[in-house]
Amino acid sequence: MSNQLAERKTESYKIFDKIAGTYDFLNHLLSFGIDIYWRKKVIKNLPPRKNLQCLDLACGTGDLTIVLAKQDSVEKVTGLDMSKGMVDIGKIKIDKKGYAHKAAMQIGDGVEIPTADELFDVTTVSFGIRNFPDPQRSLENMFRVIKPGGRSMVLEFSIPKNPLFKGIYFFYFRYLLPFVGNLISKHKDAYSYLNETVEDFPYGQDFADMMVKAGFKNVRYEELTFGIATLYIGEK
Structure with missing residues (x-):
């Protein structure tokens, strides 16, 4: 990782503050709506029990937080994000959709996770951990904040293995996506930065090994949509 990219990650929440207003629209546009399918994959892998306490890290405007709150098996979900702009929008969305009794969002650090040990059944982070400085x-x-028998799920971008699809993917991610994203968000390089974080980040077995190092058991991963994204799952 370059020093410049590492430095930007420590203050990436400031970028998200600036693009919060267009974030949801661009998410759906630039992913062609596939992000909705990816979140459903997370839900399908929730632990098969009731009254789940969930923590959604780097929750952004709360898309996954809200999907978790919709599940009958989930009793409470807390969304945590460093960007006030994103959290403010997320709170409005939760209220409008009628899930304020089950879902809450607050400003907080997804690296240090300022909560007590073994408090949650599930932690999730979708398309956010690559922006974390550590x-x-x-x-x-x-691993610390989930209960014994708990589960952590990480949904993150990855790089396709198929040479043809990989070529198309890189053209889209390096040129089309940054151009459209920066234009609509009116930010000079937010989506160029986000692309850099995808190519720089470990994926597949390399990321699974990081989960094992953190203490997780039964670590597994599933490539989604030709390997554009990968869902990683680990248990305690």
């Missing part, structure tokens, strides 16, 4: 420490704290 993803290994975040995984260690995810």
Whole structure:
């Protein structure tokens, strides 16, 4: 990782503050709506029990937080994000959708995770851990805050293995996505930065090994949509 990229990660929440207003629209546009399918994959892998206490890290505007709150098996979900702009929008969405009794959002650090040990059944982070300045420490704290028998799930971008699809993917991610994203968000390089974090971040077995190092058992992962994204699952 370059020093410049590492420095930007420590203050990436400031970028998200600036693009919060267009974030949801661009998410759905630039992913062609596939992000909705990816979140459903997370839900399908929730532990098969009731009254789940969930913590959604780097929750952004709360898309996954809200999907978790919709599940009958979930009693409470807390969304945590460093960006006030994103959290403010998320709170409005939760209220409008009628889930304020089950879902809450607050400003908080997804690396240090300022909560007590063994408090949650589930921790999730979707498309956020690559922006953390210390993803290994975040995984260690995810392990710390889940109960024995709990589960942590990480949904993150990855790089396709198929040479043809990989070529198309890189063209889209390096040129089209940053151009459209920066134009609509009116930010000079937010989506260029986000692309850099994808290519720089470990994925597949490399990331699974990080979860094992953090203490997780039964670590597994599933490539989604030709390997554009990967869902990682680990248990305590």
